Every structure is written in structure tokens, then in C-alpha cells.
Amino acid sequence: MQGRAVYIKTFGCQMNEHDSERMLGILESKGFIEVDEPKHADIIIFNTCAIREKAEQKFMSSLGRVKYLKKKNPELKIIISGCIAQLQSEHLLNKAPYINYIIGPDNLHILANIAENELPQKVFTHENTDMANIELPAVRKTLVKAWVNIIYGCNNYCAYCIVPYTRGRERSRPMERIIEEVKALVEQGYKEITLLGQNVNSYKDKEVDFPALLEEVNKIEGIERIRFVTSHPKDLSQRLIKTMKDCNKVCEHIHLPLQAGSNKILKLMNRKYTYEEYFEKVNLLRESIPDISITSDIIVGFPQETDKDFEKTLNALIEIQFDGIFAFKFSMRPGTTAANLDGHISNDIKTKRLSTILNIQDEITERKNKSLEGTIQEVLIEGKDEDGLIIGRTKTNKIVKISSELQRGKVFKVKITKANRHTLEGNVL
Numbered sequence: 001m002q003g004r005a006v007y008i009k010t011f012g013c014q015m016n017e018h019d020s021e022r023m024l025g026i027l028e029s030k031g032f033i034e035v036d037e038p039k040h041a042d043i044i045i046f047n048t049c050a051i052r053e054k055a056e057q058k059f060m061s062s063l064g065r066v067k068y069l070k071k072k073n074p075e076l077k078i079i080i081s082g083c084i085a086q087l088q089s090e091h092l093l094n095k096a097p098y099i100n101y102i103i104g105p106d107n108l109h110i111l112a113n114i115a116e117n118e119l120p121q122k123v124f125t126h127e128n129t130d131m132a133n134i135e136l137p138a139v140r141k142t143l144v145k146a147w148v149n150i151i152y153g154c155n156n157y158c159a160y161c162i163v164p165y166t167r168g169r170e171r172s173r174p175m176e177r178i179i180e181e182v183k184a185l186v187e188q189g190y191k192e193i194t195l196l197g198q199n200v201n202s203y204k205d206k207e208v209d210f211p212a213l214l215e216e217v218n219k220i221e222g223i224e225r226i227r228f229v230t231s232h233p234k235d236l237s238q239r240l241i242k243t244m245k246d247c248n249k250v251c252e253h254i255h256l257p258l259q260a261g262s263n264k265i266l267k268l269m270n271r272k273y274t275y276e277e278y279f280e281k282v283n284l285l286r287e288s289i290p291d292i293s294i295t296s297d298i299i300v301g302f303p304q305e306t307d308k309d310f311e312k313t314l315n316a317l318i319e320i321q322f323d324g325i326f327a328f329k330f331s332m333r334p335g336t337t338a339a340n341l342d343g344h345i346s347n348d349i350k351t352k353r354l355s356t357i358l359n360i361q362d363e364i365t366e367r368k369n370k371s372l373e374g375t376i377q378e379v380l381i382e383g384k385d386e387d388g389l390i391i392g393r394t395k396t397n398k399i400v401k402i403s404s405e406l407q408r409g410k411v412f413k414v415k416i417t418k419a420n421r422h423t424l425e426g427n428v429l
Contacts (some may be wrong), residue, residue: 006032007041011059012049014196014229015105015167016082018138018147020047023081023111025137030115034139038066043077043115048084050162052331056084063096070098079103079114083166087335089125105167106131106152132171144382144409145225146190148181149173150213151197156232158259159270159337160299160330163198170198175205175213179220186222191409192380193217195228201235211243218247224411225380225395226250230257234272236281245288252289253323253397256282257297261316262309265302268341275316282320293323293396300357301330301350304343310353317360323396324365324422327357362421369398369419376429379414381406400424 006027010020049055077100086104106128153168203210226249263274329350379392379400390402414426
């Protein structure tokens with residue numbers, strides 16, 4: 001078994017990225033090594049995303065490209081994991097009979113058996129209510145920062161979102177396990193952790209809610225920075241904002257998906273807040289934490305979005321002044337409420353609206369970055385970019401490029417000399 005090879009290709013969000021780290025951890029414990037090309041692998045894993053049609057198309061293309069490898073080597077195991085695995089299950093086997101196993105996000109631990117045996121069962125997509133209590137090893141992709149799962153699944157059922165159907169209902173991980181993992185990461189030299197979940201704000205372990213968990217993690221010596229994603233606006237409480245302010249290690253950054261500026265569209269999306277409520281929380285965040293950076297998600301072309309509704313989203317960008325956004329065209333996902341709504345928007349209109357959104361936000365992001373020129377920022381060094389420049393990140397989650405040689409994992413005071421649209425440049429003081 002020593003030296004057998006695995007190739008993992010990951011599509012989608014941070015949850016998938018961390019799931020891939022854990023699958024690699026399981027296989028490494030069984031003697032596997034990771035390789036960069038599928039042709040060198042004994043096991044090929046595609047960890048899939050179903051949030052948008054484009055991600056699904058990319059996966060199917062990748063799957064088709066390894067079919068010839070299975071013909072050349074019948075012993076090769078091809079495994080599909082992630083959200084498409086959960087959604088399509090046996091249908092994937094019908095499309096591509098050369099797949100060996102289908103593993104949903106709740107069943108990653110099955111990989112340990114697959115690595116050692118040929119199992120008679122091919123599909124593992126049953127809901128695992130005990131997932132929050134299963135501890136799995138992980139091979140982290142960076143040496144400075146690490147993801148830590150705190151909650152699995154989602155209870156929100158936003159009209160456009162497939163996640164509750166692929167990752168199940170919310171299950172919070174016991175606080176003691178989270179604390180143990182963070183302390184272990186400190187011993188391994190990690191300086192920054194990101195608490196991870198579809199909606200971290202709804203974390204609940206007995207009497208411990210998310211603000212209380214943040215307070216406990218903040219007490220751990222050796223961790224210098226704490227981040228978290230993702231926060232649902234409806235669950236962003238005044239107490240959480242105060243906790244963010246009071247905990248010195250919690251970074252001055254929050255990703256708070258707005259999705260739309262029109263209350264009509266927000267209601268159709270089942271987001272459970274109005275734009276006015278969202279805007280009020282943004283103001284409270286900025287009053288409490290003046291230097292906070294706020295990023296967001298925007299969906300354009302949701303069913304029944306009129307020109308007037310879209311204008312409200314544009315106005316929201318101008319009024320709120322996000323530091324950055326991820327913007328997407330609405331992608332119809334079978335099985336979601338939005339799939340059955342009337343008034344679907346043409347792709348041409350969605351494309352134009354997306355372009356408009358991105359152009360406006362680019363101007364805002366660049367202007368906000370320019371305001372940082374001449375300021376001094378604390379930058380945690382993460383490594384080098386493809387050009388060999390040292391890169392790090394501010395507490396407000398802005399990337400800084402530095403020409404000096406600096407030690408990874410250390411924090412330096414950096415004077416920002418130049419601001420670009422997506423990065424900053426600076427010199428160490």
C-alpha cells in the first residue's frame with residue numbers, strides 16, 4: 001500500500017476545499033501520496049459543486065477526460081464526492097458506468113474502507129446525523145492558516161440554493177472538539193484559523209452559541225487571527241457584533257451576503273430580511289468596528305427581477321460601499337423553489353446586469369483600496385505568489401505584495417505604497 005497515489009480535483013466553496021483536505025488526510029493515513037496529474041493516480045477523486053450550472057459542467061468535462069485512464073487501467077478507482085455526488089447519486093453511475101464510488105459530504109469516512117477494500121456497495125449518500133461528532137485527519141494546503149468546521153448543513157432553504165438538499169440539516173460540532181482542533185493547529189505552527197459553516201451565526205452546542213464560541217477560541221494562546229464564513233444577515237446579532245469588537249484576535253472583516261437590494265426579490269429568495277434591516281446592521285458594524293471591511297455576494301437575474309429591482313441592487317452597492325463582492329448570474333438548480341418560479345430572465349439580460357454590477361463594484365473597490373495608500377497595516381505573511389513576491393494579508397482581508405524576503409507566519413507592520421484593484425503593495429517598516 002505504501003506509495004500509492006491519489007489525485008483530487010476540487011470544485012466549489014471553502015467547505016469543499018476543506019473536505020478535500022480531510023479526504024487527503026484519510027488516504028495519507030493509508031499510505032497514499034497526492035499527485036498533480038490523474039494519469040499517475042491509483043485513485044482519482046472529483047470533489048464536486050452543484051451551486052451553479054457552470055461548476056457542474058466543469059466537473060462533467062473533467063470526468064470525461066479520465067475515461068481513457070480507466071480503460072487503460074481497470075484497477076484505477078474513480079470516486080465522485082461532494083454536492084453533485086449527493087444530488088445525482090445513482091444517476092451519475094448511469095451517465096458514467098466507469099465510476100467506482102459515489103460519496104456524499106456526510107460520508108467521507110467511508111474512504112478509509114474504500115482505500116483498503118473493494119466494497120460491494122457503490123453509493124454512499126445517506127444522511128449521517130453523527131457527522132458533527134466524527135473526527136477526520138486533514139492534510140492542510142497552507143502552513144499558516146487553516147479551516148476548522150464548526151457546523152454542518154443548513155436550515156435556511158434560500159429559494160435559489162441547493163445546499164440544504166446536499167449537506168442536510170444543521171448539526172453543530174461540540175465546542176470541546178473545536179477547541180481541541182484549534183489547540184492542535186497551534187502546536188503545528190498555524191497562526192490563523194477560519195471557522196467554517198454554511199451559516200456560522202446559527203452555531204449552537206448546548207448553551208454555547210456562536211459569540212460564546214468566538215470568545216473561547218479567542219482565549220487560545222498562539223492563534224493570532226480568527227476569521228469566519230459564512231454569516232447569514234438575519235442571524236447577525238448585536239451581541240455578535242460586540243463580541244467581534246471585544247475579541248482582539250477576531251479580524252476586522254465580515255462576509256455578509258446581501259444577494260439583492262430589492263425587498264421583493266429578497267422575499268422571493270426567502271432571505272428573511274429586508275434591505276433596510278441589512279443596511280441597519282452594516283451601519284452598526286461600522287459604528288462598532290470603524291476599520292471593518294465588508295464583502296458580500298450578489299445574484300443578478302433572479303426570476304421576476306425587473307429593471308427597477310435591479311436598480312435597487314445597484315443603489316445598494318453605491319449606498320453600502322462594499323470592499324468587494326462575489327457576483328453571479330442566477331443559475332437555476334433543479335429541486336429548488338426558484339426553479340418553479342415564473343418570470344425567468346434571459347441569459348443576455350443576466351450577462352448585461354452582471355457586467356454592470358462588476359464595473360460599479362470595481363470602481364468602489366479600487367477607490368477604497370486607494371484610501372489605504374500611506375497607511376500602516378499589520379500583515380500576516382502567507383508565502384509567495386507566482387512571480388516570487390512575498391504575499392500576506394491584512395486583518396481586513398486585503399492581499400498585500402511585498403518585495404522583501406520575509407518569514408512566513410510572522411506579522412509585520414507594512415506601509416502601503418500602492419493600491420491596485422485587487423491587491424495592495426507595500427514596504428516593511
